[in-house]
Amino acid sequence: VSKRALDVLVVGGGSFGTALAHVLAANGRRARLWVRRPEIAAEVNERHTNTAYAPGAALAPALTATAELAPSVREAAVVLVAVPSRAFREVAAALGEHLEGDQILVHGTKGIELGTGKRMSEILREETCCLKIGVLSGPSLAAEVMAGHPAGALVASRFDEVVAAVQRLFAGSWLRVYGGRDVVGTEVGGSFKNVIALAAGVVDGLGLGDNTKALLVTRGLSEMAQFGVALGGEVFTFGGLAGVGDLVATCASELSRNHQVGERLGKGEPLEAILASLTHVAEGVPTARAVHQQALRRRLDLPIAAAVHAVIADGTRARDAVKALMARPAGDELAQLRYR
Amino acid sequence: VSKRALDVLVVGGGSFGTALAHVLAANGRRARLWVRRPEIAAEVNERHTNTAYAPGAALAPALTATAELAPSVREAAVVLVAVPSRAFREVAAALGEHLEGDQILVHGTKGIELGTGKRMSEILREETCCLKIGVLSGPSLAAEVMAGHPAGALVASRFDEVVAAVQRLFAGSWLRVYGGRDVVGTEVGGSFKNVIALAAGVVDGLGLGDNTKALLVTRGLSEMAQFGVALGGEVFTFGGLAGVGDLVATCASELSRNHQVGERLGKGEPLEAILASLTHVAEGVPTARAVHQQALRRRLDLPIAAAVHAVIADGTRARDAVKALMARPAGDELAQLRYR
Numbered sequence: 001v002s003k004r005a006l007d008v009l010v011v012g013g014g015s016f017g018t019a020l021a022h023v024l025a026a027n028g029r030r031a032r033l034w035v036r037r038p039e040i041a042a043e044v045n046e047r048h049t050n051t052a053y054a055p056g057a058a059l060a061p062a063l064t065a066t067a068e069l070a071p072s073v074r075e076a077a078v079v080l081v082a083v084p085s086r087a088f089r090e091v092a093a094a095l096g097e098h099l100e101g102d103q104i105l106v107h108g109t110k111g112i113e114l115g116t117g118k119r120m121s122e123i124l125r126e127e128t129c130c131l132k133i134g135v136l137s138g139p140s141l142a143a144e145v146m147a148g149h150p151a152g153a154l155v156a157s158r159f160d161e162v163v164a165a166v167q168r169l170f171a172g173s174w175l176r177v178y179g180g181r182d183v184v185g186t187e188v189g190g191s192f193k194n195v196i197a198l199a200a201g202v203v204d205g206l207g208l209g210d211n212t213k214a215l216l217v218t219r220g221l222s223e224m225a226q227f228g229v230a231l232g233g234e235v236f237t238f239g240g241l242a243g244v245g246d247l248v249a250t251c252a253s254e255l256s257r258n259h260q261v262g263e264r265l266g267k268g269e270p271l272e273a274i275l276a277s278l279t280h281v282a283e284g285v286p287t288a289r290a291v292h293q294q295a296l297r298r299r300l301d302l303p304i305a306a307a308v309h310a311v312i313a314d315g316t317r318a319r320d321a322v323k324a325l326m327a328r329p330a331g332d333e334l335a336q337l338r339y340r
Numbered sequence: 341v342s343k344r345a346l347d348v349l350v351v352g353g354g355s356f357g358t359a360l361a362h363v364l365a366a367n368g369r370r371a372r373l374w375v376r377r378p379e380i381a382a383e384v385n386e387r388h389t390n391t392a393y394a395p396g397a398a399l400a401p402a403l404t405a406t407a408e409l410a411p412s413v414r415e416a417a418v419v420l421v422a423v424p425s426r427a428f429r430e431v432a433a434a435l436g437e438h439l440e441g442d443q444i445l446v447h448g449t450k451g452i453e454l455g456t457g458k459r460m461s462e463i464l465r466e467e468t469c470c471l472k473i474g475v476l477s478g479p480s481l482a483a484e485v486m487a488g489h490p491a492g493a494l495v496a497s498r499f500d501e502v503v504a505a506v507q508r509l510f511a512g513s514w515l516r517v518y519g520g521r522d523v524v525g526t527e528v529g530g531s532f533k534n535v536i537a538l539a540a541g542v543v544d545g546l547g548l549g550d551n552t553k554a555l556l557v558t559r560g561l562s563e564m565a566q567f568g569v570a571l572g573g574e575v576f577t578f579g580g581l582a583g584v585g586d587l588v589a590t591c592a593s594e595l596s597r598n599h600q601v602g603e604r605l606g607k608g609e610p611l612e613a614i615l616a617s618l619t620h621v622a623e624g625v626p627t628a629r630a631v632h633q634q635a636l637r638r639r640l641d642l643p644i645a646a647a648v649h650a651v652i653a654d655g656t657r658a659r660d661a662v663k664a665l666m667a668r669p670a671g672d673e674l675a676q677l678r679y680r
Contacts, residue, residue: 139554149548150666152555154673167670176555176666178673208489214479214589215492215516218581225579239565239579240673241558248588249554326490326516330507333494333518333580 006030008169009076011091013040013065015053015142016108017082022054023145025063027173032072033065041065057146073098078106078165080136081124084281085111088120092127104165105130106155110137110190111283112290119187134162135183137190138241139249141256145175152176154241156186178241185233189242192227192305193250194284195291196220198262199308200251202318205266216304217244217251222333223302227291230298258284265311265318288312303328346370348509349416351431353380353405355393355482356448357422362394363485365403367513372412373405381405397486413438418446418505420476421464424621425451428460432467444505445470446495450477450530451623452630459527474502475523477530478581479589481596485515492516494581496526518581525573529582532567532645533590534624535631536560538602539648540591542658545606556644557584557591562673563642567631570638598624605651605658628652643668 010021013035024031044065134157163179225238310316350361353375364371384405474497503519565578632649650656
């Protein structure tokens with residue numbers, strides 16, 4: 001649709017980036033995947049697999065990969081960044097060397113920058129000349145997207161053009177992309193849900209049931225919305241795919257790394273031992289710290305987020321944190337949202 | 341707390357009524373359970389069990405039961421009705437013979453009256469002299485409440501006095517009861533979620549994953565909110581325990597009868613065979629019809645509810661209904677809610 005040679009460049013060959021690039025190529029788009037390691041690029045190009053991040057999956061044969069950023073960035077109408085939050089600024093700065101102001105720049109990274117507390121779209125704005133920035137979020141566990149199961153996502157941007165471009169890329173595929181305008185809410189949803197997923201894992205680790213988890217998810221959603229509204233997001237976003245949708249998928253799934261960390265905490269394992277054994281990033285751990293800092297600064301009362309932080313940072317036992325939550329009085333359910 | 345001899349009479353000895361009465365008695369309230377069958381009343385009083393509806397559970401020894409309505413109704417400060425929707429009007433009328441206008445009347449029944457489309461609180465108002473009416477709803481799978489796992493619920497009423505009385509009854513127990521004012525939204529949430537639970541069962545029956553289910557739950561929540569707002573409910577209620585909370589618990593749980601029906605539909609079993617094999621009521625089936633009627637009358641576009649109705653009433657294959665849903669264009673996510 002564009003005069004550029006590529007419809008889309010996906011930046012980041014982890015599980016999520018690979019899944020997105022595969023969907024887009026299978027959907028007939030001219031898609032390329034940038035990966036850091038040349039041997040993975042070669043594997044994608046020659047064998048149409050990415051055994052490190054999409055084990056067992058056959059990638060769309062039309063998908064090409066590269067380990068060189070510059071030429072591909074210049075060719076792409078849309079650049080979609082999907083790298084872990086801790087690598088985000090470095091990658092954004094590298095992109096910034098090559099992007100031109102008319103290009104569309106979207107990210108799918110769920111996290112907050114440690115230290116600064118900045119959202120990923122803020123980093124993109126700081127490190128590139130692009131104005132047309134958006135975020136893609138929602139319940140999209142990579143392995144299931146790769147398997148071709150129907151899924152939904154949300155693209156949010158201040159610019160209708162960004163929303164329309166991303167919806168066009170995925171139109172007709174098994175990933176239904178809805179549109180929205182609330183960038184802040186969409187980014188907060190995707191980050192905050194990992195904190196609640198940790199807590200949901202604790203509930204499962206303690207052997208509690210679906211009622212308890214539903215209580216946690218619902219009150220966690222309310223905290224997420226309070227936090228997001230305080231940062232400038234729109235409350236309704238949290239009732240959508242980037243809020244409750246992503247939260248439900250992550251809390252239900254045994255594929256979620258944050259959920260797994262919580263479950264092991266619930267069973268009494270110490271955090272250090274859990275983190276030491278992980279091969280992938282569990283974004284919920286740093287996000288819990290970032291949320292806690294912001295909540296203190298803004299004087300927000302977020303009991304579940306505070307409990308997760310206490311377990312992670314202060315060594316409170318998960319079982320005691322749950323007991324303390326239950327001992328709080330239950331007031332007016334909507335008090336925090338209705339009278340905002 | 342009251343001058344009456346009983347703090348609470350729970351009307352209905354099914355699984356939910358028994359669980360509520362048990363929690364209340366274990367929480368030190370003077371609680372009695374009314375059951376239709378005298379032999380069950382005797383079993384509760386003598387052996388502290390209800391093997392038909394709470395198999396394996398030891399009931400609080402302080403809980404008494406009766407099969408005679410009149411004397412117990414007069415003694416109770418709060419009457420809490422938990423009978424299936426199809427028996428609701430008959431039981432309400434029987435209560436109406438004995439209730440006095442100062443008594444507090446609350447129900448925990450999730451359904452809509454067939455034919456009239458009326459909500460349970462409307463039936464209570466029609467059949468009794470009570471004005472102080474409320475509804476108790478939320479994610480409270482009976483077996484888990486019975487097991488003592490932490491759970492949350494919402495009591496909604498136009499009267500603060502009703503909310504306070506019910507919160508007082510449960511204060512200190514493992515059932516956290518939040519308060520609200522939106523009776524319509526709370527009743528719609530509890531009913532509509534069974535329709536979405538049927539659809540979630542279909543998704544599981546078809547072998548799709550957590551992404552697909554999260555998409556369904558999120559879009560189903562949006563339909564529930566549209567429907568509830570059209571009936572006069574408040575949109576925020578659907579983000580709370582009676583909306584998303586109950587929806588999440590029901591869609592996740594294999595204990596949910598509606599989920600089970602959907603799962604068997606997804607696997608290709610005909611509805612007649614499924615219904616013939618059930619020993620309990622699956623409220624989602626009649627509710628899907630009631631919602632469909634109302635949606636037509638009010639010209640609401642509720643694609644998931646319509647798909648469930650098509651499978652149940654028109655014999656559409658579950659697999660084809662899912663395909664048709666996915667073929668719809670994905671627009672602005674919040675269009676239906678934001679511009680209401």
